[in-house]
Amino acid sequence: MELKPEWSDWCPGCGNFGILNAEQKAIQELGLDFKKVVIVSGIGCSGKIPHFLKIPISGVHTLHGRAIAYATGIKLSNPSLEVIVNGGDGDLLGIGAGHFVNAGRRNIDMTVIIHDNGVYALTKGQASPTLRRGDKPKSLPLPNISDNVNPIALALSAGYTFVARGYAYDVNGLKELIKQAIRHKGLAVIDVLQPCPTYNDIYTKEFYDKRVYYLSSEKDWDPVVRKPEEEGEKMAKAMLKSLEWGDRIPIGVFYQNELVSTYEERIVQQAPSYKDAYPANVEIEKDGKLLTLVDDILKEKKV
Amino acid sequence: MELKPEWSDWCPGCGNFGILNAEQKAIQELGLDFKKVVIVSGIGCSGKIPHFLKIPISGVHTLHGRAIAYATGIKLSNPSLEVIVNGGDGDLLGIGAGHFVNAGRRNIDMTVIIHDNGVYALTKGQASPTLRRGDKPKSLPLPNISDNVNPIALALSAGYTFVARGYAYDVNGLKELIKQAIRHKGLAVIDVLQPCPTYNDIYTKEFYDKRVYYLSSEKDWDPVVRKPEEEGEKMAKAMLKSLEWGDRIPIGVFYQNELVSTYEERIVQQAPSYKDAYPANVEIEKDGKLLTLVDDILKEKKV
Amino acid sequence: MRLNWLIGGQQGSGVDTSALVFGNALASAGYYIYGNREYYSNIKGRHSYFALTISDKRVRSFSFTVDILATFDAETLFQHFTEVKKVVIYNKSLEGTKVEYVQNMEPEIAEKVVSFLKERGYGSTVRDVVEYLKSKGVNAIGVDYDGIMRKVAEEVKLPLSVVERGKNTIAIGASYGLLGLGKGYLESAIRNVFKNETFVKLNTMSAELGMESVPVMFPLKEIPVKKERVQLDGNTAVAIGKIYGGLGFQSFYPISPASDESVYMQAHQEVWYVDPKTGDKRKKTVVVVQAEDELSAINMAIGASLTGVRAATATSGPGFSLMTEGVTWAGMNEAPVVITYYIRGGPATGQPTRTSQADLFFVMNAGHGEFPRIVIASGDHVEAFQDAVWAFNLAERYQTPVIHFVEKAIANAYSVIDLEELGLDKLRADRGDVLLSPPPDYARFKITDTGISPRAFLGSTSMFYTGDEHNEEGHIREASHVREAMYEKRLRKLETADREIPEEDRVKTFGDLDQKVVVVTWGSPKGAVLDAMEELNEEGIKFGVVQIRMFSPFPKNLIRKLLSGKEKVVDVEGSYMAQAGMAMKLFSGIEPTHYVLKWNGRPMGRDEVKEALKAVILEDRKKVVLHGGA
Amino acid sequence: MRLNWLIGGQQGSGVDTSALVFGNALASAGYYIYGNREYYSNIKGRHSYFALTISDKRVRSFSFTVDILATFDAETLFQHFTEVKKVVIYNKSLEGTKVEYVQNMEPEIAEKVVSFLKERGYGSTVRDVVEYLKSKGVNAIGVDYDGIMRKVAEEVKLPLSVVERGKNTIAIGASYGLLGLGKGYLESAIRNVFKNETFVKLNTMSAELGMESVPVMFPLKEIPVKKERVQLDGNTAVAIGKIYGGLGFQSFYPISPASDESVYMQAHQEVWYVDPKTGDKRKKTVVVVQAEDELSAINMAIGASLTGVRAATATSGPGFSLMTEGVTWAGMNEAPVVITYYIRGGPATGQPTRTSQADLFFVMNAGHGEFPRIVIASGDHVEAFQDAVWAFNLAERYQTPVIHFVEKAIANAYSVIDLEELGLDKLRADRGDVLLSPPPDYARFKITDTGISPRAFLGSTSMFYTGDEHNEEGHIREASHVREAMYEKRLRKLETADREIPEEDRVKTFGDLDQKVVVVTWGSPKGAVLDAMEELNEEGIKFGVVQIRMFSPFPKNLIRKLLSGKEKVVDVEGSYMAQAGMAMKLFSGIEPTHYVLKWNGRPMGRDEVKEALKAVILEDRKKVVLHGGA
Numbered sequence A, B: 001m002e003l004k005p006e007w008s009d010w011c012p013g014c015g016n017f018g019i020l021n022a023e024q025k026a027i028q029e030l031g032l033d034f035k036k037v038v039i040v041s042g043i044g045c046s047g048k049i050p051h052f053l054k055i056p057i058s059g060v061h062t063l064h065g066r067a068i069a070y071a072t073g074i075k076l077s078n079p080s081l082e083v084i085v086n087g088g089d090g091d092l093l094g095i096g097a098g099h100f101v102n103a104g105r106r107n108i109d110m111t112v113i114i115h116d117n118g119v120y121a122l123t124k125g126q127a128s129p130t131l132r133r134g135d136k137p138k139s140l141p142l143p144n145i146s147d148n149v150n151p152i153a154l155a156l157s158a159g160y161t162f163v164a165r166g167y168a169y170d171v172n173g174l175k176e177l178i179k180q181a182i183r184h185k186g187l188a189v190i191d192v193l194q195p196c197p198t199y200n201d202i203y204t205k206e207f208y209d210k211r212v213y214y215l216s217s218e219k220d221w222d223p224v225v226r227k228p229e230e231e232g233e234k235m236a237k238a239m240l241k242s243l244e245w246g247d248r249i250p251i252g253v254f255y256q257n258e259l260v261s262t263y264e265e266r267i268v269q270q271a272p273s274y275k276d277a278y279p280a281n282v283e284i285e286k287d288g289k290l291l292t293l294v295d296d297i298l299k300e301k302k303v
Numbered sequence C, D: 001m002r003l004n005w006l007i008g009g010q011q012g013s014g015v016d017t018s019a020l021v022f023g024n025a026l027a028s029a030g031y032y033i034y035g036n037r038e039y040y041s042n043i044k045g046r047h048s049y050f051a052l053t054i055s056d057k058r059v060r061s062f063s064f065t066v067d068i069l070a071t072f073d074a075e076t077l078f079q080h081f082t083e084v085k086k087v088v089i090y091n092k093s094l095e096g097t098k099v100e101y102v103q104n105m106e107p108e109i110a111e112k113v114v115s116f117l118k119e120r121g122y123g124s125t126v127r128d129v130v131e132y133l134k135s136k137g138v139n140a141i142g143v144d145y146d147g148i149m150r151k152v153a154e155e156v157k158l159p160l161s162v163v164e165r166g167k168n169t170i171a172i173g174a175s176y177g178l179l180g181l182g183k184g185y186l187e188s189a190i191r192n193v194f195k196n197e198t199f200v201k202l203n204t205m206s207a208e209l210g211m212e213s214v215p216v217m218f219p220l221k222e223i224p225v226k227k228e229r230v231q232l233d234g235n236t237a238v239a240i241g242k243i244y245g246g247l248g249f250q251s252f253y254p255i256s257p258a259s260d261e262s263v264y265m266q267a268h269q270e271v272w273y274v275d276p277k278t279g280d281k282r283k284k285t286v287v288v289v290q291a292e293d294e295l296s297a298i299n300m301a302i303g304a305s306l307t308g309v310r311a312a313t314a315t316s317g318p319g320f321s322l323m324t325e326g327v328t329w330a331g332m333n334e335a336p337v338v339i340t341y342y343i344r345g346g347p348a349t350g351q352p353t354r355t356s357q358a359d360l361f362f363v364m365n366a367g368h369g370e371f372p373r374i375v376i377a378s379g380d381h382v383e384a385f386q387d388a389v390w391a392f393n394l395a396e397r398y399q400t401p402v403i404h405f406v407e408k409a410i411a412n413a414y415s416v417i418d419l420e421e422l423g424l425d426k427l428r429a430d431r432g433d434v435l436l437s438p439p440p441d442y443a444r445f446k447i448t449d450t451g452i453s454p455r456a457f458l459g460s461t462s463m464f465y466t467g468d469e470h471n472e473e474g475h476i477r478e479a480s481h482v483r484e485a486m487y488e489k490r491l492r493k494l495e496t497a498d499r500e501i502p503e504e505d506r507v508k509t510f511g512d513l514d515q516k517v518v519v520v521t522w523g524s525p526k527g528a529v530l531d532a533m534e535e536l537n538e539e540g541i542k543f544g545v546v547q548i549r550m551f552s553p554f555p556k557n558l559i560r561k562l563l564s565g566k567e568k569v570v571d572v573e574g575s576y577m578a579q580a581g582m583a584m585k586l587f588s589g590i591e592p593t594h595y596v597l598k599w600n601g602r603p604m605g606r607d608e609v610k611e612a613l614k615a616v617i618l619e620d621r622k623k624v625v626l627h628g629g630a
């Protein structure tokens, strides 16, 4: 008997299906070399996504909260790979918040996708960091006691150079956003509003369908920093916009800035050999003989 | 022989002395009951501070990055205590960034003081998260490769309800800020510019002395949210202001909002008995006999 | 009398609820029950099942081989048909379903089923399975689920899609029908569980129609219930135990199979207590905080403990790995903190909803540096409750972290017990050496002979804590002689604990310890071992059973005494390396001679333990690896 | 010939540099040196010291009792005077300084000094100490530091405050003067260390004036140097070893005493290598990332390893505690990752800059769930270098995390060695079973007899990793039979490693193993044990020495073979619980009969180990606890 393809074990109607489809299509439409695409994910319903794609990418399903760290090691060792991080809101903004914030300081050329469903779904629906205070989705014994974190504002203040919000059921729009994020030179994040029909009976498809609108539909909305001077102002605008939540919920690109050098570029500046002789592109032995030369650095230790 | 008082083993000229003096004076001038004051600190040069006060407060010198977690447990178990957290920039914004961000969601009534010296001082001067890209203080072998995190912007986006910046050598000004922060109902943070003369030869006393200015010296600067409607605008203003860094560096209060309920108030809302019968104020046994009654909850399990 | 029953179905399709209803009905008919729940780390769609042993006497285990297998989907039949001995209830309209069509079944399982059937000359449909079962003498009862559903839908005037969920109630009804008990018990169980009137009606009807589709095959009589009884799962047992023990602060980060404990507490954060001054009954608040991660959870709890409250957290392997550093701080600062450690399958994310006993040596040694810690392990639901109190007493008396092991196999299983077994009145509080009004020269870490320093609480006077090595006042010190003295002071507490805690409390014995064979076990296998012992005794096979209840400090003398000179020391536990056996060897110098081990993520069933012990005792099999469980 | 010298002073006052200059001078005069550095977890002001043993032959240890004690402040004299046997150099102008005035000294130390002096009828000034020393036959040489400083200041035309730091160079000069070697070695050492001309001048002059203030008392002759020699501390030895071994990615989070390794690498991120295709010498980049915490550090390194690069991290106890969960993922996903673990004093923050061996059992068992890991421990600087390469080979061959222990006592000590000892040419690469061009149906976790699956790298084909239990393709699986098979496959690798790695590589022996006494040790005590053995041999006391180099898989057979039937098995190690002894007992069934242990945060000195072994061997002392070190 042939092994079957992996069965996506999400609940019927789950927003994760939308993200899966959008992401897969984005990869296909960009014409990426599948074997060079690595999807690194955290733990949660969301974290299972790499296993469910129907195209032969690679998947690294890591630990709860640590996907960004794995992705960093992978990308910097082999910058020729296309690295995408998928994680839950709990994964990336709760247990992983420290990595999320500090990744902003590096601006590595990769893409982070937040499955923002307001709950810790895989552990049965506790409040996630994006759930608002006072909300009481059905699995909470009491209304949520904590305020929510604002992923857009947090990403902006942390230094992400592409900050966007998407909506899981708008598969086409999300696909385009993911393509933009992947193409973006630098660290991109998309906060995807992802209904969890099983646990979150507040932020449902019905709730979002009538509220989301594209920033691009507002005339004058230009999130792209084209000159260094614009940086402060565009960031402040994006911040202010990120506070909008209620009858209207903006989706699309809040901020983009390609003027900031990537971490990879910064390494090259300090160590030009990184351009070609990056770690995964260098042989370290031949027939068991070690190829690295340490004579000169040992000489520094001569007495 | 009598035991000597603790010797402050910081380097001569260290900015930590200024913070120590300001904090100690603030506690004294507020007339706090010393034995009710608990200073919870992280690990680093900064983390040693509770041991060095000359007044009989209590000190809990915790683990690297975890001071906020300890403080949370202490404060919520015994809300009658005055809890102050002191930590390094590495401690609170590097390894502790996840707690720093998530604490904003709770708004517990306590004060966080960041000793912002741009370096991991106690481990011999590596770059801390607040050091700017390209900076090369003397202990770094190469210029700093990462961007800095902006503590003010981060605190704002995380939900802190009192956000300020102080300067370690302006002891009096800092003392007043600390008093304001302690008096503030809710979670307060002060980012204290703290020269480290041993490792950071960029952000020195000379550097700051000529650059810092008080926000309060700008007319029109009013960081206080007095009506819910003002929230977004004041926060956006504070954000924009937080980007100012160069010839002029603002210190003082960036944002204050007491309209947000504290975590303690939220507990009371859900469990009114918390007001008096909070954990540290309740006896659990008498002569070995357990006093808690579980008959009714066991009854729910009856078959 | 022990009747073994299993029901399965897709996660989220109501299997849990059905099993609950069925169990409740039988409990109110006077029976004791032990139920084990197996499920995937998935919310909807994967296979989950409940295995119950129903008995007229107290029962502590379940069996993988069952008398009655209740199914309503095809997968459950495919996954469990090899385990059924007497009756299988299946869905007639699925007879044509092939293994290969069940897309939510893991392909390796499908493959295994297909080749099992193929080897025996069968195809891969439900019908084939039924044929195979019949050939084995199993009574296969095909129930017309679809017909019944339609009938119910008509009656309650709801669309079929809503009524659909009643399928498992039909299976329950059919199972119940086999027993010949009055339908009143089942009906009131349904009423208790489904509060909504429509659902009560729907389910009652489904159950009745289910009952009517089967003959009575295992006639049971109701048993008069004399004592008050409760049904406790492991999570709830610990939660209530902690609350009874005076818990003031619990932090947690969601993780299977631990978080249900904390969520239960959140729902019960205000509890009654007796004010010792006035004697009045008053309400108090237990603070339950959902932390942002486990690093925060453990350190919040330690912080709380410094204020004098009983503080705890609950987690499982991945969470505890993250707590390791915090535990060392508690060790260094002599902070009494309790960590309830629900063992699940590791390493890494492993098998989040499956059981394991593989974390013992990790926990006994977790954290850099040497410091005392106490490690206890519950073997059943009553112990889970009592140990929650014990853990606080030990933590406060020895001012040290206490790790309390409860396996997934206990957490998500339940027992029906007599309330009096909990021994509420016998449980006492020991807060250790507490100074409510410390003197002006109070030193938190005073060096004493026992290693234990009088403990004052934050808020009562000036005091200092630090994770650095320190002097008696809690200030940082590096002097080598201070280091040495403090290091020894702390470790002396473990020696004090070892001296003070009766080894009889750390080891429990059962059966005939004078026999030449002794079985050593710990944690969840206890129930299977004891129940298997009863059955083996009846077959004339006798042995003693030793249950290790505490691993640090290890009851080395009593273990040595109980086990030396035995012909066979059989180690029954759930790890590859036989870790309790390693502990015995290390601390007592006694090594097991035989092993019964399991590491496939499923708890030990009474049936397989019984077979294994027979193989060890009668055939001298040195090592038996158990494989039970789909 | 072994000459023991110690210099101390306030941290940040240049003690390190002085010791370096002194060592360099003697090394260029042809001597071998072993130097140990002790310092507080503090940047400026606390007491630090360097203890050197200087020898005409290779030397591997230092001694707490010294021939020459070089001091320029009062504290160093107070802290170390009981350890000096022959000559003390002290600052004449401090004669009136009282212990009580030295505010940067920990009060408990001051207290100890005062009562020591008081008991012997002395007051508490420097003068009292000098008197006491004279009474003990120690030559106390008062040097006029202030006068010399003034002279130098005049000469170099710099303010006294700048020249001040030259004080320790005077102490160096005086120490050097005692040895009667030509001043050229010292002068060029000064030139090498202080590049700036003014400082060279200042220090040369200070040194000369220091030399002139003492007579020649330990005349040494220069030794012709035939072989190329290097001076290596532990951090650098590992750094260069890793680079030589082909390191591609190192992540770290600053922590004592580990971070110097990574900071060294940052400064050497571009290194030369030979392109195997062209034979050309080219530059390549080693990526060194300062992570935001250790959770990130370990997981970055594991991620990097999946791309096929040799990846590592370095940390110490608190950091490793945080890495525990990550290590389990590497275990589960068979990711080759190397963790260099610098043991410092625990628990918690403990004593960040002091040594320890107490983390052995933690590391052997760290992480929830069972999985193979390899644990090796270096005993000296040469091993630290070679083991860095070995660790990568083991990690890649067995596709598992390797933890490489290096204690603080090795990290911050240094040895002068012959370059050839490193055996550069003998060190080889073993990348294990690698598939550069994997077939289309590649399955990362193919089940094999050895447990080892051919490894392909990310980027070469589609492949899957997950911390959940998985099938051969790396997809999440819960089926009990898949669980069992994968669980066993992983653990089989440890059995394979145990079979393949010669036990002779895992255990080193020294001395005469046919004697009735065998000393077992591991890690940093090795040097002291071997050097003490040499000295004891001269006194006619003979024994064998067994050094354990690998703890997992444990070389159980060879240990059993070497130790069975011995009259005395003496365990020499740095923990309270004697953890290597526990490992021996657990794995080999052989328990030490005698113990020499230490847990005061200081490394073992040759002198104290020698005395202890005498007490054990000659007087049958069962357990000797060492206390050496201020």
Ligand SMILES: Cc1ncc(C[n+]2csc(CCOP(=O)(O)OP(=O)(O)O)c2C)c(N)n1
Pocket (backbone or CB within 6 Å): A043, A044, A045, A046, A047, A063, A064, A087, A088, A089, A090, A091, A092, A115, A117, A119, A120, A121, A122, A123, A128, C253, C254, C255, C256, C294, C318, C319, C322, C349
């Ligand atoms: C260290 C650790 N802590 C806790 C868990 C348990 N856990 C599994 S999934 C999950 C949360 C999932 O929430 P989120 O990240 O929002 O993902 P979602 O399931 O909502 O997609 C948690 C806490 C874990 N696997 N590891």
Ligand SMILES: Cc1ncc(C[n+]2csc(CCOP(=O)(O)OP(=O)(O)O)c2C)c(N)n1
Pocket (backbone or CB within 6 Å): B043, B044, B045, B046, B047, B064, B087, B088, B089, B090, B091, B092, B115, B117, B119, B120, B121, B122, B123, B128, D253, D254, D255, D256, D294, D318, D319, D322, D349
């Ligand atoms: C888990 C852990 N990792 C690393 C360290 C080592 N460490 C001690 S202090 C310190 C950094 C201090 O920097 P910062 O927080 O900025 O404080 P500062 O010394 O600058 O005041 C580090 C990394 C530690 N103690 N624990």
Ligand code: SF4
Pocket (backbone or CB within 6 Å): A009, A010, A011, A013, A014, A015, A016, A045, A046, A117, A121, A122, A195, A196, A197, A198, A199, C043, C044
């Ligand atoms: S629980 Fe929610 S997030 Fe998880 S699969 Fe179901 S619907 Fe999706």
Ligand code: SF4
Pocket (backbone or CB within 6 Å): B009, B010, B011, B013, B014, B015, B016, B045, B046, B117, B121, B122, B195, B196, B197, B198, B199, D043, D044
């Ligand atoms: S190293 Fe810097 S921060 Fe630390 S004590 Fe010295 S001056 Fe202060």
Ligand SMILES: [Mg+2]
Pocket (backbone or CB within 6 Å): A044, A088, A089, A090, A115, A116, A117, A118, A119, A120, A121, A128
């Ligand atoms: Mg979520």
Ligand SMILES: [Mg+2]
Pocket (backbone or CB within 6 Å): B044, B088, B089, B090, B115, B116, B117, B118, B119, B120, B121, B128
């Ligand atoms: Mg700092």
